[in-house]
Amino acid sequence: MAKVLMKGNEAVGKAAIEAGCRYFFGYPITPQSEVPEYLSDELPKVGGTFVQAESEVAAINMVYGAAAAGARVLTSSSSPGIALKQEGIGYISNAGLPAVVINMMRGGPGLGTIQPGQADYNMAVKGGSNGDYHNVVLAPASVQEAVDMVMEAFDIADMYGTPVIVLADGLIGQMMEPVEFNYVPREGIPAKTWALTGKGKGERHNIKNLVIDPDDCEDWNHEHFEVYEKIEANEQAWEEYLLDDAEYAFVSYGTASRVVRTAIGYLRAEGFKVGMLRPKTLWPFPQKGFDKWNDQIKKYLDVEMSMGQMVEDVAYACNDKNKVVFHGRTGGNVPTVDEVVAFGKEVMGGGK
């Protein structure tokens, strides 16, 4: 398929359709409203169903229902709307159902601002709902990567029976970039033999959330964690940018990583041996990537559009909290290239 120029929000909608998603339940919120706008036009054309629910809470529970019925289903929102969906995400996680949730993050907390942010890291990665659970969290840094990750998210969700969160931000949602759509499904995605499709003459299927007996509930948790172990073993993804001779490495994801990449160009031109380890999965965090470079890297320079929510994960991954330094902007602001260059020089020496 030839390249077209699309806005991130439209492109993720199209990616979902290409990946076979035919159900969207959501509620508009800036800066992701083009996702429902696009899908309200396009889903009916392919025999799909678009519902603008009365609230985010209603939407996520419609997702729960569609997932239980075996559908590929999507919801999307931006930060405060995702906060509203947390209860439903917990229920879907506990039921072990596949679903995809897109978050085009904006500045918070609370209603915050409509400008881009990355301060929902903890909500997504640490779990904003109650109980012991994880969701796979994918972090795209371009419109093309958002497209690819949305397609992959449906496969991962079906593979392991878990919600997958695509954690982007308002800039990825709003910016135009050239994209192409090449969906090739993974091999080995299990059939949804458990789906609630009407018993007929077949077996009784049961999707539930309440586990009254504590021993049963504990067993159930352990079963979830066996799945999480497999995900941690198989699904860690990261990019290594100019690390071969690097003594210092930025750690940054999404939009912030684009600013960092440009800043690295300037720092390299001045002779600094610096690269970037860019997590593409935030859960599972790319421990394997860090294991590979920890001996060589003197300091990790964490750059985020938050007050440093990823710092603890970087410190854990490099097993030395003294190796991690942080620079961030928050509340809807994006760090500038100059700012990141100055931060780099301050850490690596040669700062003024």
Place this chain on the structure above:
Amino acid sequence: MVLDDKRVRIITGHYGSGKTEFAVNYVTQLRKQTEQKVAIADLDIVNVYFRSREKKKELEEQGIMVIASSLEGSGVDVPAVSGAMTMPVTNKEFQYVVDLGGNDVGTLVLGRMKPLLDPAETEFFMVVNTYRPNTSTPEGVIEQMENLEYASGLKVTGFINNTNLVRETTAQCLAEGDAILREVTKRTGVPVKYVSYVEELLTEELPEGLAGELFPMKFNMRKTWM
């Protein structure tokens, strides 16, 4: 020469056509070509990012009057426009550029201005990027044009061939856009007025005989890392 266009230039197009980048470059050129007062209005009530009002300071420093929302701030997500938008229409000392919001919904804002517009001194330019899914064929362009005309009550007076894939743009892109827009011109009689491209992206020679005046641009809205 942009100064040769009619005094009030309304620039429209589906979102993603590159309308704002064109409008900002256009008004900058206009400023260089005249001693008259120059104003740009950002009437975008559809998009919330990448609006020309983000460049208010840079434009004002060049001596361009910027009219945006009556509510200040990049984070204001309210479809408010300033009452000042009609002033450069009636005050003929002004050369005026209007950056209209994306698609037919965006053009509704013009309702406020329309009774004051004199067709003899008004351009209604439609910016087209044929790599955008809705305007990738002559039929698509004509449908979008008709939607814009219906919503605004104005007739499109010229197309801007702004066909691009951002940093992946080649000269061939402009030629492809040219072929589609020539067909549109044939069917509608509306000419291609300019063919616009970001200078730093095109290292190769432009194809000969493109319809419209060449309009090289600089990136204003896109940062180096975008």
